[in-house]
Amino acid sequence: MCSALLGAALLLALYTLLYHALRRPAPPRARPSLRGRTAIVTGGSGGIGAATARELARRGARVVLAARSAARGEAAASRIRTETGNAEVRFMHLDLASLRSVRAFASAFLREEPHLHLLINNAGVSAGGQTEDGYGLTFQVNHLGHFLLTQLLLERLQRSAPSRVVIVASSAHCSGRLDPAALGRPVRGALQTFQAYCDSKLANVLHARELATRLQGTEVTCYAVHPGFVNTEIFRHAPLWLKPLLVPLAWLFFRDAAEGAETPLYCATQEGLERFSGRYFADCRPQEPWPRGRDDGLARALWEGSERLVGLGPRRPPAPAARGQ
Numbered sequence: 621m622c623s624a625l626l627g628a629a630l631l632l633a634l635y636t637l638l639y640h641a642l643r644r645p646a647p648p649r650a651r652p653s654l655r656g657r658t659a660i661v662t663g664g665s666g667g668i669g670a671a672t673a674r675e676l677a678r679r680g681a682r683v684v685l686a687a688r689s690a691a692r693g694e695a696a697a698s699r700i701r702t703e704t705g706n707a708e709v710r711f712m713h714l715d716l717a718s719l720r721s722v723r724a725f726a727s728a729f730l731r732e733e734p735h736l737h738l739l740i741n742n743a744g745v746s747a748g749g750q751t752e753d754g755y756g757l758t759f760q761v762n763h764l765g766h767f768l769l770t771q772l773l774l775e776r777l778q779r780s781a782p783s784r785v786v787i788v789a790s791s792a793h794c795s796g797r798l799d800p801a802a803l804g805r806p807v808r809g810a811l812q813t814f815q816a817y818c819d820s821k822l823a824n825v826l827h828a829r830e831l832a833t834r835l836q837g838t839e840v841t842c843y844a845v846h847p848g849f850v851n852t853e854i855f856r857h858a859p860l861w862l863k864p865l866l867v868p869l870a871w872l873f874f875r876d877a878a879e880g881a882e883t884p885l886y887c888a889t890q891e892g893l894e895r896f897s898g899r900y901f902a903d904c905r906p907q908e909p910w911p912r913g914r915d916d917g918l919a920r921a922l923w924e925g926s927e928r929l930v931g932l933g934p935r936r937p938p939a940p941a942a943r944g945q
């Protein structure tokens with residue numbers, strides 16, 4: 621009897637410890653109006669992206685949900701319009717696994733939308749396979765597609781400045797390894813899906829770092845974000861044997877999508893963050909990334925390799941232009 625009680629108490633203590641470690645609530649703060657601001661949220665059809673889009677819309681922003689499934693994208697846009705009363709929420713098709721689709725999205729956006737103040741590079745997968753462009757699926761969706769998208773929209777961000785790019789990375793960058801000579805090649809090995817995910821998240825952290833360096837002197841700033849451990853569909857491609865462990869863990873301890881959206885929203889909207897451009901944030905605070913995430917040589921090599929893989933020549937950030945609103 622005594623040992624059963626002791627066991628139960630220990631379990632409760634462990635649960636409380638883990639719960640608070642993984643679900644640290646965001647500090648309370650002001651939520652300024654975003655009326656007159658335009659935002660793109662990639663992967664805005666579900667998970668953290670939909671929660672981010674909902675809050676941006678609630679604060680009055682014009683929001684473009686950039687997603688690959690028209691059915692899920694239109695449904696999410698309609699839900700957000702109803703829930704927030706903001707009619708300026710629209711779906712536009714974007715499949716980050718196709719560089720052609722990224723270019724088509726960017727052309728349509730530039731044609732149809734005069735402003736861009738917030739680009740939230742949120743969409744992500746953790747899956748095996750290769751894209752039509754011949755690159756690892758996870759690397760292309762999580763990094764390369766977003767890299768091209770950001771480059772194609774940079775001038776519009778610059779014209780709409782002050783503006784921000786938020787790149788949803790992950791603490792999983794700690795296990796990332798990037799070989800500049802083998803960029804984009806599908807990862808091989810026993811834990812290839814996990815490794816490819818970690819590599820892509822390291823690329824996210826380094827992308828923000830190098831982008832900030834290249835944008836110095838402009839009014840466009842950028843941030844990499846770890847949203848916390850969040851109960852979404854990100855693990856839908858996890859191996860079957862892992863799911864019985866992941867599902868209860870996620871249900872008991874992980875944040876919900878709205879909580880997961882807190883740090884991306886903080887980096888997108890909090891005033892006075894400009895001096896932190898290029899930094900990595902978690903729990904609404906700047907944090908030091910793991911050593912590879914601070915490697916400026918690797919960040920430069922990733923940038924140059926990414927330019928080559930998406931077919932862009934070296935380019936300088938656009939010259940400061942007349943400011944939009």
Ligand SMILES: NC(=O)c1ccc[n+]([C@@H]2O[C@H](COP(=O)([O-])OP(=O)(O)OC[C@H]3O[C@@H](n4cnc5c(N)ncnc54)[C@H](OP(=O)(O)O)[C@@H]3O)[C@@H](O)[C@H]2O)c1
Nearest residue numbers: 663665666667668715716717743744790849850852853854
């Ligand atoms: N959940 C976590 O614990 C966690 C932790 C750290 C970082 N993150 C990061 O947070 C971000 C959001 O993930 P989540 O947890 O919200 O996962 P999620 O629920 O699976 O949502 C991912 C979103 O990305 C979209 N997407 C997937 N492939 C795409 C493609 N080829 N083109 C365009 N959109 C695509 C999905 O669209 P469909 O609906 O069409 O599939 C979905 O809207 C990811 O970058 C992830 O790495 C998550």
